[in-house]
Amino acid sequence: MPRAGVTQMPFSKLYPLLVSKAEKKGRTREEVDQVTCWLTGYTPEALAQLEQSDTTYGDFFRNAPAMNPNRVLITGKVCGVRVEDIEDPLMQEIRYLDKLVDELAKGKAMEQILRR
Secondary structure: OOOOOHHHOEHHHHHHHHHHHHHHOOOOHHHHHHHHHHHHOOOHHHHHHHHOOOOEHHHHHHOOOOOOHHHHHOOOEEOOEEHHHOOOHHHHHHHHHHHHHHHHHOOOOHHHHOOO
């Protein structure tokens, strides 16, 4: 039986981990929501609703209202893998969000993170 990957995990379990990672470095939940909304097109209200649902992490990305076209400008490594080289489109979207939260945690300015 194949092991369930990150795409099958509940959004309600994974998103708080991203928030916690940023908060440990002095950033806020609002900033994590801001980068997540920029990437996916969800509203902060929709994110809050999804955190109370049984939506999987994969479905969170598959059902995103409007993936930002500028996400292709997100480059660099997450977990030792270059995000621009990830071949699985869904895994690439997931890693884009990981990379944005990493940049937030590292103290990058929001303007840079949002590729403005």
